[in-house]
Amino acid sequence: MSGLSYRALERRARMAGDQLPASTLASALNRVSLPSDDVVAALVRACGGDPGLVREWVEARRALALPDEVAPVADRSGRPPAPPIGSEAAAPPAFDGAGTEEPGHPLAPPTGRPMVPRLLPPDLPLFVGRDDEVVRARRLLDRDAAGPVTLLVTGPAGVGKTALAVRIGHLSVARFPDGQLYADLQGFGDEPAEPYTVLGTFLRALGVRGGAVPPDLTSRTHLYRTLLAQREMLIVLDNAASARQIGNLLPSGEGCATIVTSRTTVADLASRRLPLGVLDSAAGLALLREMLGRDRTVAEADAARFIVRTCGGLPLAVWVAGARLAARPHWPLVRVARALADEQRRLDELAVGDVAVRASLELTYRGMGKPAHRALQMLSLLPGTDFAAWALAAMLDTSVSQAEAILDDLVEVHLLEIGPVGDTGIRYRVHDLVRLLGRERADQEITPRWRAAALDRLRGACLSLADRAATILAADFQVMSHEELVSWRLPTPEADRLTADPVVWFNDERRFLIAVVDQGLDDDVIAPAAGLATALTPFFQVGSHFDDWERLQGRALAVALSAGDRHSAGTLHRCLGELTTILDRYAEALDHFEQALRLTDGDPAYQASASAGLAYVHRLLGRYDTAVHHFEQAAELARTAGNVNCLVYVTNGIGVIDLEQGRVEAAAERFEQCLRLSRSAGYRPGEAQALRCLGQSHRAVGAYPLAADCFRRAAAISEALGDRLSATHARCWLGDVLVRQGAYGEGRRLLARSLWTYREFGNVWGEAATLYALAEAQLAAGRPALAVRRAEAAVDLWRRVGSRTWLATGLDTLAEAHHRAGDIGTAARIRAEAAATRTGPAGAGHG
Numbered sequence: 001m002s003g004l005s006y007r008a009l010e011r012r013a014r015m016a017g018d019q020l021p022a023s024t025l026a027s028a029l030n031r032v033s034l035p036s037d038d039v040v041a042a043l044v045r046a047c048g049g050d051p052g053l054v055r056e057w058v059e060a061r062r063a064l065a066l067p068d069e070v071a072p073v074a075d076r077s078g079r080p081p082a083p084p085i086g087s088e089a090a091a092p093p094a095f096d097g098a099g100t101e102e103p104g105h106p107l108a109p110p111t112g113r114p115m116v117p118r119l120l121p122p123d124l125p126l127f128v129g130r131d132d133e134v135v136r137a138r139r140l141l142d143r144d145a146a147g148p149v150t151l152l153v154t155g156p157a158g159v160g161k162t163a164l165a166v167r168i169g170h171l172s173v174a175r176f177p178d179g180q181l182y183a184d185l186q187g188f189g190d191e192p193a194e195p196y197t198v199l200g201t202f203l204r205a206l207g208v209r210g211g212a213v214p215p216d217l218t219s220r221t222h223l224y225r226t227l228l229a230q231r232e233m234l235i236v237l238d239n240a241a242s243a244r245q246i247g248n249l250l251p252s253g254e255g256c257a258t259i260v261t262s263r264t265t266v267a268d269l270a271s272r273r274l275p276l277g278v279l280d281s282a283a284g285l286a287l288l289r290e291m292l293g294r295d296r297t298v299a300e301a302d303a304a305r306f307i308v309r310t311c312g313g314l315p316l317a318v319w320v321a322g323a324r325l326a327a328r329p330h331w332p333l334v335r336v337a338r339a340l341a342d343e344q345r346r347l348d349e350l351a352v353g354d355v356a357v358r359a360s361l362e363l364t365y366r367g368m369g370k371p372a373h374r375a376l377q378m379l380s381l382l383p384g385t386d387f388a389a390w391a392l393a394a395m396l397d398t399s400v401s402q403a404e405a406i407l408d409d410l411v412e413v414h415l416l417e418i419g420p421v422g423d424t425g426i427r428y429r430v431h432d433l434v435r436l437l438g439r440e441r442a443d444q445e446i447t448p449r450w451r452a453a454a455l456d457r458l459r460g461a462c463l464s465l466a467d468r469a470a471t472i473l474a475a476d477f478q479v480m481s482h483e484e485l486v487s488w489r490l491p492t493p494e495a496d497r498l499t500a501d502p503v504v505w506f507n508d509e510r511r512f513l514i515a516v517v518d519q520g521l522d523d524d525v526i527a528p529a530a531g532l533a534t535a536l537t538p539f540f541q542v543g544s545h546f547d548d549w550e551r552l553q554g555r556a557l558a559v560a561l562s563a564g565d566r567h568s569a570g571t572l573h574r575c576l577g578e579l580t581t582i583l584d585r586y587a588e589a590l591d592h593f594e595q596a597l598r599l600t601d602g603d604p605a606y607q608a609s610a611s612a613g614l615a616y617v618h619r620l621l622g623r624y625d626t627a628v629h630h631f632e633q634a635a636e637l638a639r640t641a642g643n644v645n646c647l648v649y650v651t652n653g654i655g656v657i658d659l660e661q662g663r664v665e666a667a668a669e670r671f672e673q674c675l676r677l678s679r680s681a682g683y684r685p686g687e688a689q690a691l692r693c694l695g696q697s698h699r700a701v702g703a704y705p706l707a708a709d710c711f712r713r714a715a716a717i718s719e720a721l722g723d724r725l726s727a728t729h730a731r732c733w734l735g736d737v738l739v740r741q742g743a744y745g746e747g748r749r750l751l752a753r754s755l756w757t758y759r760e761f762g763n764v765w766g767e768a769a770t771l772y773a774l775a776e777a778q779l780a781a782g783r784p785a786l787a788v789r790r791a792e793a794a795v796d797l798w799r800r801v802g803s804r805t806w807l808a809t810g811l812d813t814l815a816e817a818h819h820r821a822g823d824i825g826t827a828a829r830i831r832a833e834a835a836a837t838r839t840g841p842a843g844a845g846h847g
Contacts, residue, residue, distance in 0.1 A: 009043070009046045009047070010046075012046040012047075012048075013042050013043075013045070013046040016042075016045045016046060018041075018042040018045060018046065035061065037058050037061060040057050040058055040061045041054050041057070041058050044057045116177075116178060116179040117179040117180065117181055117205040117206060118179055118180060119179075119180060119181050119182040119183075119205060120166055120169045120170060120180045120182045120236065121166055121182065122166075123166055123167055123170040124163050124166065124167070126287060126290050126291060126319070127163060127167055128279075128283055128286040128287045128290060129279045129280070129282075129283025129284070129286060129287065129315075130160065130163075130164055130167070130276075130283075133164060133274060133276065134164070134167060134168060134171070136274060137151060137153070137164070137168045137259075137274055138168060138171065138172065138175075140272045140274070141168070141172060141175065141234075141257045141259075142175075148250070148251050148252060148253060148254060148255075148256045148257060148258065149257040149258070149272065150250060150257070150258045150260060150269070150270065150271040150272065151257070151258070151259050151260070151271060151272050151273075151274060152260045152261075152262065152266055152269060152271040152272065152273050152274065153165055153259060153260070153261045153262075153274045153276055154261075154262055154263070154264070154265055154266070154273065154274070154275050154276065154414065155263070155275060155276035155277065155414055156263060156278075156314070156364075156414035156415070156417075156431060156434070157188075157263055157316070157360040157361050157363065157364050157414070158314045158315060158316030158317060158357055158360050158361070159276050159277070159278060159314060159315060159316070159414075160276060160315040160316070161238075161239075161261035161262075161263075161276055162238050162239070162261055163315070164261075164276060165236050165238060165259045165261050166182075166236070168259060169182070169234055169236055169259070172234060175232070175234075176232050176233050176234040176256075176257070177232055178231040178232050178233045178255075179231075179233050179234075180233065180234045180235070180236065181202050181205060181233065181234070181235045181236070182235075182236040182238065183198045183201065183202070183236070183237055183238065183249070184238045184239055185198070185237055185238060185239050185240045185241065185245055185246075186239055187239050187240045187241025187242070187245060187262065187263070187264075188239065188241060188263060188363040188364050188366070188367045188413075189363060192241055192245065193245075195217060195221075195245060195246075195247070195248040195249055196217045196220065198249055199217070199220040199221060199224050199248065199249065200213050200220065202224055202235075202249075203220060203223060203224060203227070206224075206227050206228075208223065208227075217248060220248075221248045224248075224249075224251070225251055225252045225253070228251040228252070228253045228256050229252065229253045230253065230255075231253060231255060231256065232253075232255035232256065233251070233253075233255070233256050234256070234257055234258075234259065235249065235250075235251060235256065235257070235258045235259070236258075236259045236261075237249055237258060237259070237260045237261070238261050239261060239262070239263075240260050240261065240262045240264075240266065241262070241263075241264065241367070242264070242266065243266055243268045243269040246260055246266070246269060263364050263413050263414050264412050264413050264414070265411070265412050265414075267412070277417075278312060278313030278314050278315075278431070279308075279313040279314075279315055279318070280313060281305065281308055281309065281313070283313075284308035284311065284313050284315075284318050285297065285304060285305065285308055287315065287318050287319065287322065288304055288307065288308060288318060288321070288322050289304075291319070291322035291323065291325070291326050292322060292325055292326055292333075296325075296329075296333070297333070300332060300333040300334060303332070303333035303334040303336075303337040304333055306337045306340075306341075307321050307333065307336060307337050307340060310337070310340040310341065310346070310432075311340070311350070311433070312431050312432045312433055314357070314431065314433060316355070316357055316360060317350050317357050317433060319355075320350045320351060320352050320355055320356070320357060321336055321340070321349075321350065323352045323353075323355075324336060324352050327352070336349070343436060343439075346433070346436055347361075347433065347436055347437065347440070350433075357433060358437065361433065361434060361437050362437070364413050364414070364415060365415070365437060365441075367413065368409065368410070368413065368415070369409075371406055371409075372406055372409050372410055372415075373441065373445075374396065375392060375396060375403075375406045375407070375410065376410060376415060376430075376434070376437075376438040376441070377438050377439075377441050377442035377445060377446055378392065378395040378396060378442070378446075378454055379392060379395070379416075379430055379435070379438060380430070380435045380436075380437075380438030380439040380441075380442050381395070381439070381442060381451060381454065381455065382395070382430075382458075383512070383515035383516055383518065383519040384511055384512040384514075384515035384516070385419075385429060385511070386419035386420065386427045386428060386429045386511075386512065387427065387428055387429075387512055388422075388424065388425060388426070388427055388428075388508070388509070388512075389403045389404045389407055389425070389426070389428070390403070390461060390465075390490055390494070390498065391458060391461070391512070392406070392407060393461075393490070394454075394457045394458045394460070394461035394488055394490075395454045395455075395457060395458055396454075397454075397457060397488070399491075400490065400494050407428055411428070415430075415434055416428050416429065416430060416434075417429045417430075417431065422504075422507075422508035423501070423504045423507070423508060424498055424504060424505050424508045424509075427508070455519070455520075455523070455525075456487050456488070456525075456528070457487060457488035458488075458516065459485075459487075459516060459520055459525070459528040459529070459532060460485070460486045460487035460488035460489060460528070461488055461489060461490060462513055462516050462532055463482050463485055463486050463528065463531055463532050463535060464486045464488075464489035464490070464495065465490070465495060465498060465499055465505070465509075466506075466513065466532060466535035466536060466539075467481060467482055467483075467486075467535055468495055468496075468499050468502075469499040469502035469505050469506060469539070470502065470535060470538050470539070472499060472502045473502040473503065473538055473539070473542065473721070474645065474681075474682060474683050474684060474685065482528075482531040482532075482534075482535060485527055485528045485531045502539075503539070503542065503543070503721070503722040506536075506539040506543070507543070510539070510543075510545070510548070513532065513536060514536075514548060514552055516529075516532060517529050517532050517533045517536075517552055517556065518552070518555070520532070521555060521556060521559050524559075524563070526556075526559055526560055526563050526565050526568060527565060527567075527568055529556060529559075530556045530557075530559075530560050530565065530568035530569075530571070530572060531568070531571075533552050533553050533556040533572065533575075534553070534571045534572060534575050536549075536552070537549070537553075537575045537578065540579075541578070541579075541582070541723070542685075542721055542722050542723040543722060543723075543724075544723075544724055544725050544761050546579065546582070546583065546761065546762070549575075549579050550576070550579060553572050553575055553576050553579070554576065556568070556572055557569055557572040557573065557576065560572060566599045567599070567600065567603075569595075569599050570595070570596050570598070570599030570600035570603075570606060570610075571596070571600065571606060573592045573593070573595040573596035573599060573610075574592070574593065574596035574600070574606060574609055574610045574613065576588075576592045577589045577590075577592030577593040577596060577610070577613045577614070577617075578613055580592060581613065581616060581617055581620070582725070582763065583762060583763070583764075584763065584764040584765050584801045586617050586620060586621055586801065586802065589613070589617045590614065590617050590618075592613075593610050593611075593613045593614035593617065594614065596610035596613075597610045597611065597614070604637045604640045604641040605637075605641040605643060607637050608634050608637035608638040608640075608641055608643055608646045609634075609643075609646055611630045611631075611633045611634035611637060612630070612631065612634035612638075612646055612649050612650050612653070614630045615627045615628075615629075615630030615631040615633075615634060615650070615653055616653055618630060619653060619656065619657055620765075620801075620803060621802055621803075621804075622803070622804045622805055624657050624660075624661070627653070627657060628654060628657060631650045631653050631654050632650075634646065634649075634650045635647060635650045635651070638650060644677060644680075644681040644683065645681065645683045645686060647677065648674050648677045648678050648681070648683055648686040648689075648690070649686065649689075651670050651673055651674050651677070652670065652671065652674045652686070652689055652690060652693055654670060655667045655668075655669075655670030655671050655674065655693060656693060656696075658670065659693070659696060659697055659700065660805055664697050664700050664701055667693070667697050668694060668697040668698075671690050671693045671694040671697060672690075672694065674686060674689070674690035674693075675687060675690040675691065675694065678690055684717055684720075684721060685717075685718070685721065685723065685726065687717055688714045688715075688717040688718045688721075688723075688726055688730070689714075689726070691710045691711070691713050691714035691717070691730075692710065692711065692714045692726075692729060692730050692733065694710045695707040695708075695709075695710030695711045695714065695730075695733060695734075695737075696733065698710060699733065699736070699737055699740075704737045704740050704741045705741070707733070707737045708734055708737050708738065708741070711730045711731070711733050711734035711737065712730075712734060714726075714727075714729075714730040715727045715730035715731050715734065718730060724757060724761075725757070725761055725763065725766075728753075728754050728757045728758065728766065729766065731750050731753065731754050732750070732751065732754040732758075732766065732769055732770050732773060733769075733773075734747075734750055735747045735748070735749075735750030735751035735754060735770075735773060735777075736751070736773040736776065736777075738750065739751075739773070739776060739777040739780055740776075740780070742780075744777060744780065744781050747777055748774065748777050751770050751773050751774050751777060752774075754766070754770045755767060755770040755771070755774070758770060764797050764800060764801050765797075765798075765801055765803065767797055768793075768794045768797035768798050768801070768803075768806070768810070769794070769806070771790045771791070771793045771794035771797070772790070772791065772794040772806070772809070772810050772813060774790045775787045775788075775790035775791035775794060775810075775813050775814070775817060776813060778790060778817075779813070779816065779817060779820065784817045784818075784820035784821040785821055787813070787816075787817035787820075788814065788817040788818060788821060791810060791813045791814035791817050792814060794810045794813075794814075795807065795810040795811060795814055798810050804837055804838075805838075807837055808834045808835075808837040808838045811830050811831070811833055811834035811837060812831070812834050814830050815827045815828075815830035815831045815834065818830065
C-alpha cells in the first residue's frame with residue numbers, strides 16, 4: 001500500500017516515465033473488469049516497486065484474466081510493450097487509491113496462479129427430510145439466473161439451516177468450479193464475527209499474501225469483489241445476525257452466488273428466501289432411524305415416535321437424543337423417552353458432548369432486549385397451542401399495537417412462529433422447547449404475584465370479549481354478564497373490532513378459550529374459570545360443539561361443587577341442563593335445572609332461565625300442567641329481570657303446548673307475539689324459533705305454502721348464525737311440507753340431509769322426526785313397505801326418549817303403512833296401541 005492520493009501517484013508516474021492521469025485511476029477503481037497490464041505496471045512503479053515486483057504484479061493480473069484478455073509479457077525492465085496508457089480498467093488488486101493507507105506500507109504481490117478454495121465444512125452423513133428444500137435451493141442458484149444471486153435460509157435455532165447450506169454447497173461443486181468460501185458469522189454469540197476479519201480470511205484463501213491484505217474494511221471489500229469479479233464461486237455466510245454483518249461480504253460478480261443462513265428474517269436484505277420449518281413426524285423418525293438402525297427403532301416404535309414428538313420435530317433436538325442413544329446401544333429408547341417426558345428435565349436431557357439444545361436457544365434469547373425477554377416469559381405461561389396478540393397485551397398490561405410490535409421482534413428471530421392466520425388476524429405459536437426456556441426464565445425472574453396478576457388479566461380479557469361477543473350474537477335466552485369477574489379489558493375500539501363477527505371470533509379462539517378455562521381450574525381460580533366456561537355456552541350451542549361443552553362445563557361443575565362455590569355451580573347446572581335437553585337426556589336435564597334453581601336462589605335472571613329450561617323438559621315429556629306452571633314462573637322472573645329473550649322463549653313454549661293440544665289459533669297468536677318481541681329485541685334465534693313454530697301451526701291446518709315460507713326464513717336465520725342444528729330443524733319440516741305439496745324429490749333430499757345431520761350430532765328426537773317425515777313421504781309416493789321401515793325406526797326412537805305425543809303420531813303412520821301394505825291385522829293392533837298411548841300424558845319434540 002502506498003498511502004498516496006491520486007494526484008501524488010500521477011506525479012510519481014510522470015517521474016518514472018509513465019502517464020497515469022488521476023482520472024484514469026479514479027475510473028479504474030470504479031469498474032468491475034480487470035485493469036490492463038500497462039495500468040498495473042505503471043501503478044506499481046509509481047508506488048516504488050522495482051522491475052521484479054512489477055513483473056510479478058503483471059503476471060498476477062494475467063493469471064486472473066480471461067483468455068482473450070491476456071496481454072504480452074513484460075520485458076526484463078518490467079515495462080510491457082506498447083499499447084498506450086490511457087485505457088480504463090479496474091483498480092489494482094491491493095490498492096484502493098483513496099490515500100487512506102499509511103505511507104511506506106510494504107507491497108506484496110498475490111500468488112502467480114488463482115487458488116481454488118474449498119472452505120465448506122464436511123457434508124453431514126445424516127441428512128433427511130429436506131429433499132424439497134434442496135431442489136428448490138438449487139433451482140434458485142441456477143447458473144441461468146441473473147446474478148449475483150443471494151439465497152437467505154431462515155429458521156429457528158436447531159432447525160438445520162447450516163446442514164442444508166453445506167449440503168447444497170457440496171451438491172453444487174460443478175456449478176461453482178472456482179470454489180466455495182465459508183464463514184460462521186456467529187451472529188448470536190457473545191463475539192459475532194466482524195466483516196473485516198472475515199474478509200481477511202477470504203482474501204488469504206483466494207491467494208492474497210498476508211502483507212498484501214489491505215488494512216481497512218473498504219479496501220478489503222474492493223479487493224475481495226475484484227478477485228471474484230471474473231469467477232464462479234459460492235459463498236456461504238452461516239449464522240448471520242443482520243444485513244450489516246453481511247453487506248461487505250456479498251460478491252458483485254455475476255457468476256457468484258451467496259447462501260446466507262440466519263435465525264432472523266433479515267428483512268432489509270435483498271435476496272431470495274427459503275424459510276425452513278421443523279421436520280414432520282415421518283422425517284423425524286427417518287432421522288432417528290438413520291442414527292439408531294431400523295431394527296432398534298421398529299422394536300420400540302412408540303418410544304421413537306414419542307421422542308420425535310417431544311422434540312417438536314426440531315432436527316437438532318432429535319439428533320441429540322439419537323446421538324445419546326447411538327453412543328449407548330444397551331439403552332432402551334424408552335429410557336430417553338421417559339426422561340424427555342419430564343418438562344423440568346427436558347432441556348437438560350437434550351445435550352450430548354458440546355452440543356446442547358439449551359445453549360443454541362439461549363444464544364437467540366440473549367440477543368433480544370428486555371421487553372422481548374419479558375414477553376417470552378409471559379407467553380410461556382399461556383395455555384393452548386396458538387394465541388392472538390390481544391392475549392399478550394393482557395399478560396403485559398399493554399396495548400395490542402405494542403404487543404404486536406414485540407411479537408414481530410420475536411418472529412424476526414424465530415423464537416415465535418406465525419401460526420394459522422384466522423379471520424380475526426394473525427395467530428402465533430411457540431415451539432415447545434422455546435416455551436420451556438421461557439418458563440425457566442419466568443420461574444427465575446417473575447414472582448408468583450406477577451404471574452398470578454398476568455393470568456388474572458388474561459382471564460379478564462377472555463371473559464369481557466366472550467360476554468361482548470355473546471351479547472352481539474344474542475343466541476341464548478339467558479343474557480349472561482360476568483362484570484364482577486372482569487379484572488382487565490381491552491379498549492372498546494379494539495374489542496369491537498375483534499368481536500364484530502362473534503361466531504368468527506369464537507371459531508378462531510375456541511381452543512384457546514377452552515385452554516384458559518382448564519388452566520384456571522388447574523390453578524383453583526374457580527369463579528373466573530367457571531364464568532368463562534358458562535360465557536361460552538351460546539357459542540357451543542350455535543356451533544354444536546357438544547363434546548367441548550359437556551367436558552368443560554362438567555369439569556368446572558365438579559371443581560365448583562368441591563370448592564363450595566354455589567353460584568358457579570348453579571350457573572353451570574343451568575347450562576348443562578340446556579345441553580342435556582338438546583341431547584335428549586331428559587332425566588339428566590331435569591336434575592340440572594332443579595339443582596340450578598336450588599343453587600341460584602335469589603338471582604331472578606338465573607332463576608328465570610332455569611325455570612324456563614325445566615318447563616321445556618316437562619313439556620317434552622308430556623307433563624303439560626307442570627310445564628305451564630314453570631313457564632309462568634319463568635315469565636314473571638324474566639319480566640322482573642328485564643330479560644326479553646327469556647320472555648320470548650317462555651311464550652313460545654306455552655304456544656307449543658297450545659299447538660300440541662289442538663289449540664292452533666291460540667298457538668299462532670303466541671308465535672306471532674314471539675316474532676314481534678324477537679325482532680324488536682334483535683333476538684335472532686328467538687325469531688328463527690318463532691318462525692319454525694309458526695310454520696308448524698300453518699302445517700297443522702294444511703296451509704303448506706305458508707308453512708314452507710316460514711321454515712325457509714327460519715333456516716336462513718339459523719344458517720346465518722352458524723347454528724346448524726336449528727337450521728336442520730327448519731329444513732326437516734320444510735322437507736315434510738314439500739312432500740305434502742307433491743314435491744317428492746326435493747322434499748326427500750332435504751329429509752335425507754336432515755337425517756345425516758341429526759345422526760352426526762347424536763340428536764335422537766330430530767332423527768326420529770326425520771324418519772317419521774320420510775315414512776310420510778314414502779306413503780305419499782305409494783311405497784308402503786319402505787314407509788313401514790321408516791315409521792318403525794321413528795317409533796323405536798320416540799319410545800327411547802319418552803315423547804308420548806309423537807310416539808302416538810308415529811304409531812298412526814306405522815299403522816297406515818301396514819294397512820296400505822295389506823297387513824290389516826298388524827295395522828289394527830298398532831292403532832289400538834296409539835290410542836292407549838294418547839290416554840297417557842302427551843309429549844312433543846323440538847319446535
